Amino acid sequence: MGVLEGKFEENVFITSVDWLFNWARSNSPWPLSFGLACCAIEMMATGAARYDLARFGAEVFRGTPRQADVMIVAGTVTMKMATRIKRLYAQMPEPKYVISMGSCSNNGGPYWQYGYHVLKGVDEVIPVDVYVPGCPPRPESLLEGLIQLQKKIRQETIAKPKGSKGAA
Amino acid sequence: MKPDEIAALLGAQFGARILESKPSPLSPWSVVDPAEILPVCRFLRDDERLRMDHLECLAGVDYKDRIEVVYVLYSMTHRHRYALKCLLPRESARLNSVESIWGAANWHEREAYDLLGIVFEGHSDLRRILLPDDWEGHPLRRDYKFPTSYRDMPV
Numbered sequence: 001m002g003v004l005e006g007k008f009e010e011n012v013f014i015t016s017v018d019w020l021f022n023w024a025r026s027n028s029p030w031p032l033s034f035g036l037a038c039c040a041i042e043m044m045a046t047g048a049a050r051y052d053l054a055r056f057g058a059e060v061f062r063g064t065p066r067q068a069d070v071m072i073v074a075g076t077v078t079m080k081m082a083t084r085i086k087r088l089y090a091q092m093p094e095p096k097y098v099i100s101m102g103s104c105s106n107n108g109g110p111y112w113q114y115g116y117h118v119l120k121g122v123d124e125v126i127p128v129d130v131y132v133p134g135c136p137p138r139p140e141s142l143l144e145g146l147i148q149l150q151k152k153i154r155q156e157t158i159a160k161p162k163g164s165k166g167a168a
Numbered sequence: 169m170k171p172d173e174i175a176a177l178l179g180a181q182f183g184a185r186i187l188e189s190k191p192s193p194l195s196p197w198s199v200v201d202p203a204e205i206l207p208v209c210r211f212l213r214d215d216e217r218l219r220m221d222h223l224e225c226l227a228g229v230d231y232k233d234r235i236e237v238v239y240v241l242y243s244m245t246h247r248h249r250y251a252l253k254c255l256l257p258r259e260s261a262r263l264n265s266v267e268s269i270w271g272a273a274n275w276h277e278r279e280a281y282d283l284l285g286i287v288f289e290g291h292s293d294l295r296r297i298l299l300p301d302d303w304e305g306h307p308l309r310r311d312y313k314f315p316t317s318y319r320d321m322p323v
Contacts, residue, residue: 079300079318079319079321079323080298080299080300082321083300083319114314116307116312116314116315116323117299117307117323118323119321119323120322120323124321124322125321
């Protein structure tokens with residue numbers, strides 16, 4: 001085949017760094033526990049036995065942003081919480097991703113018109129990778145959102161780091 | 169005790185300081201002179217026949233021409249319920265805190281202060297409970313103007 005043929009013993013394989021990184025990142029997106037409203041109930045159901053988020057490597061809900069890869073914004077983002085979200089997002093290590101779950105965090109949901117205290121979409125304060133529609137979305141929807149995020153991560157290249165800011 | 173008995177008892181004890189009573193079977197209430205809220209509440213809690221030992225709810229209501237504070241009381245001992253109302257002017261909605269009588273009033277009064285701007289005098293820690301500390305205005309007031317932004321975030 002090529003110059004490398006027969007140069008290595010068994011159990012050694014070569015791949016592209018991109019593929020290896022993307023494989024690792026996309027198969028262990030640890031979420032930040034971030035339940036803000038009723039969407040959090042569906043998120044909990046997604047993590048429980050019947051839907052089992054662990055099948056996608058995302059069952060490790062972290063209590064600190066410093067250990068998390070993906071922020072699942074599950075619920076209504078009030079103005080008071082928006083200031084906290086900004087800070088928590090800043091504390092997450094790169095590469096970091098955001099799933100906006102449910103109508104409220106997508107665009108304000110039922111608080112669109114008269115919610116003086118609700119942010120009209122979490123994308124006003126942080127960049128969002130995947131929007132999951134629903135009020136609240138069923139666990140299947142959240143899983144689909146997570147799978148879409150995994151697809152997005154697999155298209156990344158270390159030549160252009162951080163897929164969410166325009167690269168992917 | 170029956171609602172009309174409670175109303176009669178209050179009337180006998182406080183006379184003209186009970187401004188109005190409606191002892192309907194389902195939701196009985198009396199309107200109390202705001203200046204007298206503390207003695208009336210203390211009587212309701214401490215009297216052997218009443219024993220209103222549980223403040224179920226304390227809520228503020230804006231009726232455009234006045235602001236009402238509603239105290240829903242329940243007796244765990246006697247299993248009866250009664251409500252008190254205080255009518256306050258919108259410009260200066262102030263009255264005494266009942267926190268010293270029922271500890272539960274602490275957060276309820278903070279909520280009424282937060283959303284309607286009712287000032288409870290003698291409250292140990294009267295600051296906003298739901299909205300951020302630097303929020304302007306009291307949103308459940310009928311004349312509240314919705315803000316367009318908060319800390320540079322559009323609303």
